[in-house]
Amino acid sequence: DAGITQSPRHKVTETGTPVTLRCHQTENHRYMYWYRQDPGHGLRLIHYSYGVKDTDKGEVSDGYSVSRSKTEDFLLTLESATSSQTSVYFCAISVEGPSGGYTFGSGTRLTVV
Amino acid sequence: RKEVEQDPGPFNVPEGATVAFNCTYSNSASQSFFWYRQDCRKEPKLLMSVYSSGNEDGRFTAQLNRASQYISLLIRDSKLSDSATYLCVALTDKLIFGTGTRLQVFP
Numbered sequence: 392d393a394g395i396t397q398s399p400r401h402k403v404t405e406t407g408t409p410v411t412l413r414c415h416q417t418e419n420h421r422y423m424y425w426y427r428q429d430p431g432h433g434l435r436l437i438h439y440s441y442g443v444k445d446t447d448k449g450e451v452s453d454g455y456s457v458s459r460s461k462t463e464d465f466l467l468t469l470e471s472a473t474s475s476q477t478s479v480y481f482c483a484i485s486v487e488g489p490s491g492g493y494t495f496g497s498g499t500r501l502t503v504v
Numbered sequence: 505r506k507e508v509e510q511d512p513g514p515f516n517v518p519e520g521a522t523v524a525f526n527c528t529y530s531n532s533a534s535q536s537f538f539w540y541r542q543d544c545r546k547e548p549k550l551l552m553s554v555y556s557s558g559n560e561d562g563r564f565t566a567q568l569n570r571a572s573q574y575i576s577l578l579i580r581d582s583k584l585s586d587s588a589t590y591l592c593v594a595l596t597d598k599l600i601f602g603t604g605t606r607l608q609v610f611p
Binding site: 424426431432433434435436439449481492493494495496497498 | 508540546547548549550553598602603604
């Protein structure tokens with residue numbers, strides 16, 4: 392196993408509050424990604440990181456920020472949660488670099504009420 | 505237009521059947537291709553890579569046609585445990601996922 396864990400697994404939060412999701416890996420992989428998955432849209436990339444303090448935006452980055460201060464942790468923050476951000480969030484690592492397959496965490500189910 | 509398009513299904517097939525999924529991609533610069541499997545309320549897991557020469561892994565065969573920008577997955581002798589959603593994926597500078605095709609195998 393690639394050793395990737397996400398926390399929390401489930402969260403309900405109120406509109407307008409900040410929320411931080413955590414992705415933790417144990418194997419020192421350089422590339423990490425945050426996706427959200429919604430019916431009819433599939434998995435969409437929010438942000439990704441290619442090293443400590445090196446991050447970039449994906450296709451649906453508005454309303455989200457990320458930080459990677461250590462190789463093993465990649466944090467996703469919803470600055471002010473909205474109902475449209477209710478989703479399942481998956482973190483992924485790339486074992487072989489961008490050209491290889493990804494290994495996903497178990498996901499975080501976030502509900503914004 | 506989505507970059508990677510799949511028939512959402514569901515495909516309902518009996519055990520032992522052969523089923524084929526198709527996928528098209530729009531970015532001709534896509535370099536690599538994959539099929540992922542996702543069980544209900546679980547994370548996606550890599551099933552297999554897809555090569556132009558075609559590749560086989562047991563009952564699963566994947567094929568890429570670059571000229572037509574078309575990817576396929578064939579499952580032979582379907583098992584109940586094959587019931588899942590199958591995601592077609594293309595790599596440009598990042599992985600782009602299709603929305604998935606749902607397969608339900610019944611006894």
